[in-house]
Amino acid sequence: MRVAEIKDKAIGPGTREDLQPGFGQALIRVRAAGLNGADPIQVAGFYPPPPEAGVPDDVPGMELAGEVVSSAAPVPRFEPGARVMAIVAGAAQAEYAVVDERQLMPVPDGLDWASAGGFPEVFLTAYDAIVGQAKLHTGQRLLVNGAGGGVGTAAVQLGHALGADVTASVRNEKNRAGVEELGANRALAPDEAFEHGPFDVILELVGAPNLPDDVKSLATWGTIVIIGVSAGVDGALDLRRLMTKRGTVRASTLRYRTPEEKAMLAREVETSVLPLVADGRLRVPIDAEFPLGEVAAAYERFTGGGHLGKIVLRCD
Ligand SMILES: NC(=O)c1ccc[n+]([C@@H]2O[C@H](COP(=O)([O-])OP(=O)(O)OC[C@H]3O[C@@H](n4cnc5c(N)ncnc54)[C@H](OP(=O)(O)O)[C@@H]3O)[C@@H](O)[C@H]2O)c1
Incomplete structure (x- = not known):
């Protein structure tokens, strides 16, 4: 699969072996993944994902939206094909990602992929x-x-x-x-x-x-x-x-919280915030979208400052 890869403290396109979901995880076909302040810091060699999260430290990305491919959760909340979004500890900027199923939120009908990919974090x-x-x-x-x-x-x-x-x-x-x-x-x-x-x-x-x-x-x-x-x-x-x-x-920081804390926050946002997104009262302002292959340009745009809202990678 194609990924955004950190190599020699620079970001660029790369490839990785296909993923399998572990127990409690869902495999997601990522459609969009937002950039965040932590990403360029990770590229520079700081702020790695927490080791216990089990994600590579050379594929960045803390949020994503896409479709469920399969789930290894004991009682899956989402069927294959469901549109979902989530924060993750890393490795979101890729064609596929594995996500703790409890951290998934449904993407409201009508919310486009770029907005969904830039929403969670x-x-x-x-x-x-x-x-x-x-x-x-x-x-x-x-x-x-x-x-x-x-x-x-x-x-x-x-x-x-x-x-x-x-x-x-x-x-x-x-x-x-x-x-x-x-x-x-x-x-x-x-x-x-x-x-x-x-x-x-x-x-x-x-x-x-x-x-x-x-x-x-x-x-x-x-x-x-x-x-x-x-x-x-x-x-x-x-x-x-x-x-x-x-x-x-x-x-506070989000990244180093336990999966359970992140899941509880996702449930709160699901019930309190997503209805306002669904009826259009809240939106994700998208400053720019870049294809995954142009990840370096996306990071340049992000670190250059002056953006209004989000910069998002399209991974499809
Ligand atoms: N603790 C956590 O869990 C957590 C989670 C998410 C994000 N964060 C952090 O929160 C911060 C904001 O995140 P974000 O996603 O909103 O980042 P962002 O999209 O890059 O926005 C940062 C904003 O701050 C402004 N800014 C930066 N330096 C400034 C300065 N010296 N004086 C005045 N304004 C300044 C920028 O203005 P310009 O456009 O003019 O540069 C920009 O509007 C980042 O530092 C990020 O790493 C923390």
């Missing part, structure tokens, strides 16, 4: 962060830092769907109107966005340099959730101000 991450961890609810104020990318555009839409007032911090001016169309009450340059606090929930997708302004603009009892650190990992946290605000700082 960013919507599960955004939902887990702002709903699961920060308990965002109707009428609260949400700030999304780094709102133009995959996780950011998912968080903006989820915040809007929940009835929150959403401020989006978007560094690239050309993407601000698009983020407002997705439901942000205002999409602004980073320094302007902080002026619109105080925020009950701040989703931090950029990293450490934002910490001082995050704490300053946090509401009393507010929560900062740190999910992305591309701009830096070491930052200043004003503990007195954080105490005065009775603030909470949380941080």
Whole structure:
């Protein structure tokens, strides 16, 4: 089968032996697989998949959508041919992948392959962060830092769907109107966005340099959730101000969670989020699609920045 392969710290097309599903796994004919921040880091030799996941560390990809070919689950939830999507610990950017059956979600009717392939990682991450961890609810104020990318555009839409007032911090001016169309009450340059606090929930997708302004603009009892650190990992946290605000700082990753934790999150998203996707209230903005054979160009587009939403590989 054809795959995206990491060789000498570069990404390109490659081939692998065909796969067989192990106990509890389904074999998926991958139709589309999204790119994520972890992928270029893995190509550079860091952030490998967790060893216990049993996926190769030289085939990247953390999300996919496709059709079930066969299942070795004791009680399969999906028949062969069913349209499914999932987060995986790695190796999604390939013609075929094996997935823990419990992590599969159905692809809503009408959702195209590119959108389905770009949905799981960013919507599960955004939902887990702002709903699961920060308990965002109707009428609260949400700030999304780094709102133009995959996780950011998912968080903006989820915040809007929940009835929150959403401020989006978007560094690239050309993407601000698009983020407002997705439901942000205002999409602004980073320094302007902080002026619109105080925020009950701040989703931090950029990293450490934002910490001082995050704490300053946090509401009393507010929560900062740190999910992305591309701009830096070491930052200043004003503990007195954080105490005065009775603030909470949380941080998390999805990739190293257990299969059971990932499956539980998939079930929550299936029941709470997929109905909104099915009726068109949530969507996956696709910035660009590339065939699997042009994986290097897809990575270049992703790391070049400036994209609105997702960059997706087509694997069919
Ligand atoms: N913890 C987890 O489990 C988890 C899961 C998924 C993703 N992540 C991380 O979360 C982050 C966001 O993911 P994503 O998929 O949304 O990535 P993405 O599509 O690349 O989007 C990142 C966004 O952040 C903006 N940005 C980057 N550096 C910035 C800076 N210094 N100042 C202002 N804006 C900046 C980018 O703007 P430009 O377009 O202008 O560059 C882009 O809009 C990544 O770091 C990713 O690795 C973590």
